[in-house]
Amino acid sequence: MISFDEPRSETGGLSVSLVVFRPDETLLNCTLASLAAACSELRKSRPNITIEAFIVDNGGIPDLSQMIGVLAELGVVCEIISGHGNVGYGQGHNLAIRRIGGQYHLVLNPDIDVAKDALAKALDFFDAHPHVGLITPRIGDEDGHLQYLCRRYPTLLDLFVRGFLPSSVRRFFARRLARYEMQDVINERDIVWDPPIVSGCFMLFRTSVLKKLAGFDPRYFLYFEDYDLSLRTHEFARVVYAPTVRVLHHGGGAARKGSAHIRMFAASAFKFFNRFGWKWL
Template sequence: MNTTIAPTCTNEGLSVSVVVYRPDAAQFAQTIESLATACDTLRSARPGVPVHLYIVDNGGFDDVAPALDALRVQGATCTVIAGHGNVGYGRGHNLAIERIASRYHLVLNPDIDLARDALVEAFAFFDAHSDVGLLTPRIGDEQGEMQYLCRRYPTLLDLFVRGFLPSGARNFFASRLARYEMHDAINERDVVWDPPIVSGCFMLFRTDVLKKLSGFDPRYFLYFEDYDLSLRTHDVARIAYQPAVRVLHHGGGAARKGNAHIRMFVSSAFQFFNRFGWKWL
């Protein structure tokens, strides 16, 4: 079942896709409210720019209407895509990506809060850099600390230490993790060009680039679909980390989400390394 609140925009503006599966209703509402505020700021800077949100319901989300009120007030339009079951993260976003005809498309997690000026800063950066096809923001956590979610190409040891060791044990691998997470390059001030891998919690694309890549590889159910898409993006466009674009991330790692997530993480990691090459230590 698809519920369209208003027609989608064409050839201009911004489209956004959010995939949800049994979401925390309060957190989702907070994400949508922050998106609405960022859209309001964008419309003040660029009057008339169309914004269209796609909510892809993979299951367990019964009533989206209250969460969308703030967005509708700002003039954005919305489509709910539902009834397809839990098809996974990447395939869920692809259900929206195959429909879009915008200039820019934002892949957004339902646990991200956008800064008020995030979209204004992002659009300005795209205007100034025509070769950039994908932008990743400064991502903070609930304590105000930076999350280093840009990555160099991982080894199996990096993934195991980062994802599954307790914090005390990770201290023994601090320098290794810092290199993997690009602590030497990512900061609060400087644009970083072409980080190898960026996080799928907020990926802002030029739509033509995303279409050229055919969106996410649907063979990943959950985890590593953003690693895969990042590496493929380098073949057709530049990627930029822009710290002036700021978001807050409420998410957590696979090991803290239970055995099912651990199994999905391992399965997706196996597929990723089979495609791009194995690195052990």
């Protein structure tokens, strides 16, 4: 596991990390704009909260001076971490996690739009439920439909069907995929306690829990690092799906991103199953 620097003492602050590699500049700017709006809303109920944003440059970062200026005007301390090359998604977030010392930390994708009240509602939820260590939100797509990104433990068949078969064939596995995606319990209204696996596109942690976990396992370059971290989180705290916390996700699957992503997906899946146990069918 990664060796962490000596952490600062935990305060009531919030930190956010985004890892970027040749990002879609429009989506990244939308993410930062939505983050700024959510931080502004959060300050209405917590005017003295300290907020830090770490943007980890794994390569190809655009000029973000305008958006960083907007965040700075809201009192958000921004830092760009660069010069390390493309170390992967989890390892990139770990570079930021080494530096954090606040009470909460948000792992955020650069293709997420955060609802204006999302951070305020999430921190209120933490206050009301001190046993919760990780919150996953209601995640919608660009058409407003619910994305089922909470997961039960996968089988190889689940992953293959969901990731690589065309939709015309996937329909024959609809019942199986619905169970894997927890469609029987995930909805727009109900809190769901302890979903086994949650999406890495938005993971809001108590920092104390994240430090115990030593962040992401750097053996995953891309894919399955969130599966791994989710399962390990259950050893220390409760995980919750909180649908009042809302975000919009613009992401896509590995099969639609080309052969290099398929190879990375397969390599990470092998590491994941080797660690947690193989399930075939």
